[in-house]
Amino acid sequence: MTAITALTAQNTVGVFGVVETPPEFLRTQIRCVLDDIGTDAFKSGMLGGADNIAVVAEEIAAYRTVPFVLDPVMIAKGGAALLHDNAVDALIGVLMPLATVITPNIPEAERLIGRRIVDERDMVEAGRQVCALGASAVLVKGGHLPGTILTDVLIADGVEEAFTAPRIETRHTHGTGCTLASAIATRLAQGRSLRDAVADARAYLRAAIESAPGYGAGAGPLNHGVAITEIARG
Template sequence: MSNRAKALTIAGSDSGGGAGIQADLKTFHQFGVYGMSAITAITAQNTLGVSGVYPLPTEAVAHQIREVLLDLGADAAKTGMLFDAAIIRAVAAELDPYRNIKLVVDPVMIAKGGAKLLRDDAIEALKKDLLPLAEVVTPNLPEAEVLTGMLIRTPEHMREGAKVIHALGARYVMMKGGHLEGDEVLDILYDGQAFYEIAHERIQTRHTHGTGCTFSAALTAELAKGRPLVQAVETANRFIFEAIRTAPELGGGHGPTNHWAAIE
């Protein structure tokens, strides 16, 4: 039996290749992890925005997960765009028997261009059914505001929001501070007792499409390889910084990051 680390992404397809399933699989490959996928929806999009969202039938999503895990298994998994409550409940039901799989929940809600990728009625299902299965949840600040019902505008708000999200059941909460103003980006990791802060320089660029997907995929890959959570977060953070810094500047809108970026 191969000892190659394996990771499963459960997310939407991005026809432009910068986010979603495509970004996840490219990132898994860069980290030396065997990538598998369960597609939740097909989107028609490019760097200028999302022009169409076509969700798959709930059973089709569940069936993909079931077949992958029955045969190939996974060391870690991540969720991205889940679209509606029925898909979220189906994903949770399929993952629940596999508590040994480290689950990263990226609560994708809105595309970079503003298109809604999660229905309003799915928020409660995300909180009730999926977050209790998560090793770590990785919201940006707008997503954290939806999950907590709080206004999050400062590092102290981030810490308070992390406590609220942690109470929903995730073992770790990774609050991404990219939406705060300033020349420095502050991310805050919370384990239920202590806060761990990571600060880095802000890169001024419009080419940031798929940063959340790429970061959470890098984190998932590191967890699949057995890395401790804090170490996995640090590596994923360095990777997404380099991916943004060396973005290939494709397209006329929010271009993708560089999935060939150096891991270290």
């Protein structure tokens, strides 16, 4: 179930317009789904601004036993801003403390800690710093670093784990991070540990990239309908 935080006019080439949902309407959407159907996990993505961040935090705060995957979406692949710069403090201050895990990519982690990240050692250090800001766990995603091997670093309960895999040569990577965060939330909803949820989500993401339909002139969408049987456990 979805509560729409913003409308975007976008395709594989870029984001051409954004209309943010009025905060009280976002609140109504969230209440509609939670009061009626309920949820086994939360995942947030693009939030737009501090007002919508406050609404999400207020509405999910009562569900402390429900896992929450916070994908701190800030900038689209094409460069469009998806979070107001002045909303980063609200994201750190009011949403991060509620999250089971926060999943920044390299530019987002750099923005959270105010320092450049150029290699895996920096990713680990950045992850530790994000935890020091108040995150329970962090998955620093390495897709934006160069190289033929991609690494994501999970830090949870003070334990670090690096997940590595070869980069798939493709331009069809629209929403890779969004897909990963949603898949992690799905596995957490099914009761798996965070570590196993990340491993399974990475396997699903990989299969979804490998079978991407190839639409559009830019970064095309993934195949979210990839059959679960095609996924080898990561």
